[in-house]
Amino acid sequence: MAVRANYIAGMLEELAPRSLAEEWDNVGWQVGDSQAEVSAVLVALDPSPAALAQAKTVGAELMITHHPLIFRPLKRLRLDIPAEALIAQFLAAKVGVYTLHTNLDNSPQGTSAVLARKLGLVETTVLSPSKRQQLYKLVTFVPPAHIEAVRRAVTDAGAGWIGKYSHCTFQTAGTGTFLPQEGTTPFIGEIGRLEYTDELRLETIVPAERLGQVVEALQAAHPYEEVAYDVYPLVQKGQAYGLGCLGLLPEVKPLADFAQQVKTALSLSALAVVGEEDKPIGKVAVCGGSGSSKVHQASSAGADVLVTGDVKYHDAQDAALLGLALIDAGHAGTENPLIFMLADYLTRRLKRHDVTVHTYCAPDIFRLI
Ligand SMILES: [Zn+2]
Numbered sequence: 139m140a141v142r143a144n145y146i147a148g149m150l151e152e153l154a155p156r157s158l159a160e161e162w163d164n165v166g167w168q169v170g171d172s173q174a175e176v177s178a179v180l181v182a183l184d185p186s187p188a189a190l191a192q193a194k195t196v197g198a199e200l201m202i203t204h205h206p207l208i209f210r211p212l213k214r215l216r217l218d219i220p221a222e223a224l225i226a227q228f229l230a231a232k233v234g235v236y237t238l239h240t241n242l243d244n245s246p247q248g249t250s251a252v253l254a255r256k257l258g259l260v261e262t263t264v265l266s267p268s269k270r271q272q273l274y275k276l277v278t279f280v281p282p283a284h285i286e287a288v289r290r291a292v293t294d295a296g297a298g299w300i301g302k303y304s305h306c307t308f309q310t311a312g313t314g315t316f317l318p319q320e321g322t323t324p325f326i327g328e329i330g331r332l333e334y335t336d337e338l339r340l341e342t343i344v345p346a347e348r349l350g351q352v353v354e355a356l357q358a359a360h361p362y363e364e365v366a367y368d369v370y371p372l373v374q375k376g377q378a379y380g381l382g383c384l385g386l387l388p389e390v391k392p393l394a395d396f397a398q399q400v401k402t403a404l405s406l407s408a409l410a411v412v413g414e415e416d417k418p419i420g421k422v423a424v425c426g427g428s429g430s431s432k433v434h435q436a437s438s439a440g441a442d443v444l445v446t447g448d449v450k451y452h453d454a455q456d457a458a459l460l461g462l463a464l465i466d467a468g469h470a471g472t473e474n475p476l477i478f479m480l481a482d483y484l485t486r487r488l489k490r491h492d493v494t495v496h497t498y499c500a501p502d503i504f505r506l507i
Pocket residue numbers: 204205426427428469473
């Protein structure tokens with residue numbers, strides 16, 4: 139069974155909430171009908187004419203891209219301006235575009251985490267944390283016979299994670315009171331009589347991006363007509379969000395060997411490298427896309443090398459002065475791995491639906507001659 143485009147957008151929102159995007163960015167829906175039926179999806183780095191041709195070939199009604207189709211606010215749509223004509227072509231072909239850009243870059247499962255995994259890094263952390271996850275305490279009151287169903291519903295919806303422990307909750311027994319008014323159909327008690335009933339106070343922790351789904355799951359699983367629950371903002375924060383990733387190689391190796399490893403892992407024909415070939419590389423910073431502004435942060439974090447794309451000449455000079463090796467593996471080269479991660483994620487999430495997921499990898503615009 140095909141699904142509506144918005145259903146797929148909701149799955150992507152769980153992976154990279156729009157709240158993680160930079161203020162200047164334009165993420166989410168770019169063009170299209172969020173209610174359209176989707177039977178095939180194309181995942182691409184750019185909403186390019188070539189990717190649109192591929193979408194038409196495979197019959198994709200929806201394209202998921204990393205880079206936005208509409209970046210600056212539009213004041214008109216002219217067919218004699220190539221970038222604007224491209225938007226019209228997507229509309230004419232009825233191919234919707236949904237973008238995950240800096241929200242995916244800032245996500246702990248996003249652009250740089252995928253690159254770090256591709257390069258075999260272990261013990262990874264965020265290179266440049268800019269935000270921390272907002273956490274809430276959810277408290278509800280449940281009749282004992284329904285406690286397991288409610289606990290299961292809220293924790294399956296994403297509540298109760300503390301580090302690598304899931305399904306963390308706490309419960310205490312007590313007595314609830316309520317007086318059903320005219321027009322109610324109480325699960326326990328009767329209209330006009332003050333009821334005293336055994337209840338369990340169930341509490342758990344919920345990250346901000348899961349709060350809506352958890353409250354919905356609570357209300358669906360709880361037997362009461364009116365579910366009593368409280369949501370408290372917490373002072374302590376959850377996991378870090380931000381650009382780049384820092385990690386370790388399982389064993390130290392010379393820069394020349396590590397550069398070869400990067401080339402093979404990313405299927406590239408060439409790389410630009412700054413640093414001595416025999417420099418030992420153990421701690422690695424990566425930033426998918428355009429990350430040469432992270433040279434100083436990578437150096438102060440103790441990285442031996444920074445792997446990124448779009449390296450500017452003067453940033454390369456800074457790296458050399460700091461004694462930080464630098465590998466420019468290209469913007470598309472360092473971001474293409476996330477296309478496969480997104481495709482895998484959607485394939486897994488859509489496995490009960492009849493939706494095919496295709497990938498389109500951006501060829502590098504720059505050719506080596
Ligand atoms: Zn990019």
